[in-house]
């Protein structure tokens with residue numbers, strides 16, 4: 463399996479954890495100046511699909527960091543792809559990252575930042591110290607078209623548990639304001655992603671209960687509230 467490519471639909475569907483991380487990272491990285499040899503933190507990488515994509519497409523060295531998925535499980539996958547020297551699996555909490563200051567050329571995070579980064583402290587306390595001057599921050603995550611303001615819309619209430627409410631879905635404006643307050647980054651863009659339908663379509667094809675449950679959520683939403691958002695910035 464050495465040198466395996468990430469074009470196996472069944473493999474991808476078996477490892478997705480939400481709207482397709484591959485579809486999202488393709489759009490997120492389209493115009494990023496990632497180059498061979500750069501050091502990239504893939505924060506909240508889950509099963510590491512995005513880490514494999516980054517190592518294969520750009521030749522970067524990826525620190526594939528996650529909380530719920532063990533480093534051992536991800537290492538096995540990276541080895542199957544012949545990428546064990548390019549992707550370093552790390553089991554860590556995003557609020558307690560075991561890296562040196564000014565270590566990374568880029569931080570990339572797909573469908574994870576909303577779990578820990580939706581507050582005024584996270585970016586400047588935990589992330590900006592780890593990045594080199596001029597380094598890139600590129601985040602893609604679920605969001606909303608208008609703020610829920612403390613109450614999930616009635617149509618979505620049957621499908622969103624209190625834990626999902628804690629995930630902190632917000633609008634582009636909300637994220638732009640949050641990162642705009644940081645003295646450490648230039649915000650380059652905050653926008654709705656074009657890939658919403660494709661990323662969700664791929665996820666809803668997956669053979670697992672989480673994906674099956676989300677079919678009713680997407681139907682109830684009917685294009686009204688849910689969104690995918692990208693946030694790109696660089697370190698001053």
Ligand SMILES: C[S@@+](CC[C@H](N)C(=O)[O-])C[C@H]1O[C@@H](n2cnc3c(N)ncnc32)[C@H](O)[C@@H]1O
Nearest residue numbers: 479483506507508529530555556572573574577
């Ligand atoms: C919905 S999954 C998405 C995983 C992957 N990025 C993807 O798109 O397939 C969310 C991921 O965020 C990670 N996560 C949530 N809170 C975290 C934290 N405090 N520190 C590190 N990772 C965290 C989880 O471990 C989980 O793998």
